[in-house]
Amino acid sequence: MKILKMNLVKMQQEKENYTLRTWQTEDAASLAQYLNNKNIWDNCRDGLPYPYSQEDANVFLSMVQAKENIQDFCIEVNGEAVGSIGFVPATDVERFSAEVGYWIGEPFWNQGIVTDALKEAINYYFEHTDKVRVFAVVFEHNSPSMRVLEKVGFKKTGIFRKACYKNGRFIDAHHFEIVADEKLVGNKDL
Numbered sequence: 001m002k003i004l005k006m007n008l009v010k011m012q013q014e015k016e017n018y019t020l021r022t023w024q025t026e027d028a029a030s031l032a033q034y035l036n037n038k039n040i041w042d043n044c045r046d047g048l049p050y051p052y053s054q055e056d057a058n059v060f061l062s063m064v065q066a067k068e069n070i071q072d073f074c075i076e077v078n079g080e081a082v083g084s085i086g087f088v089p090a091t092d093v094e095r096f097s098a099e100v101g102y103w104i105g106e107p108f109w110n111q112g113i114v115t116d117a118l119k120e121a122i123n124y125y126f127e128h129t130d131k132v133r134v135f136a137v138v139f140e141h142n143s144p145s146m147r148v149l150e151k152v153g154f155k156k157t158g159i160f161r162k163a164c165y166k167n168g169r170f171i172d173a174h175h176f177e178i179v180a181d182e183k184l185v186g187n188k189d190l
């Protein structure tokens, strides 16, 4: 089986109000500035450090840069790294799927940026990897994130009751997925 590799070291797509690109070492300060926010952390897994320091940002950026393929995208606005879209490939029989996670700094909420950036990132990911399915897990209270996924074309596949425990309480997890269109899947050289 041939695994497709993204041999590109960098990608950059400039849009009207933001740029989607790969991470750079110099992003640590603005990454820490925007991600050190409890309103973001409350919607993410506990594996994300909070408070989020510049040292945490340095660790993240080193990890991203050590990866063989591009799995992590930076959302840049006005020259600052203000958001993130990251893919985590699944393994074993699910190895052609990946989970996606994303956030953007609070000053940039509700400007349509993540919806547009996620569309771009998913198209890029399907085109440059062997993945045919991307899924996302959203806490029950996170209506903006569900709206983003719906606008991008994800379908809700189910609600896993009390599947997550966050901030001292059980939360239902809403699962979403998007599958690469058949033409694209058919063209993959697996």
Ligand SMILES: CC(C)(COP(=O)(O)OP(=O)(O)OC[C@H]1O[C@@H](n2cnc3c(N)ncnc32)[C@H](O)[C@@H]1OP(=O)(O)O)[C@@H](O)C(=O)NCCC(=O)NCCS
Binding pocket: 039, 040, 041, 043, 044, 101, 102, 103, 104, 105, 108, 109, 110, 111, 112, 113, 114, 115, 116, 137, 138, 139, 142, 143, 144, 145, 147, 148
């Ligand atoms: C979720 C998040 C990434 C959305 O990013 P964004 O750039 O603000 O998203 P967009 O502007 O593209 O779209 C947001 C949509 O949610 C809608 N929305 C906002 N608040 C809402 C609410 N309380 N209830 C329902 N919809 C809401 C907006 O109106 C918009 O939909 P519309 O275009 O139909 O009007 C951002 O809020 C964030 O970073 N949140 C914290 C981290 C997080 O939740 N990450 C996802 C974990 S699964």
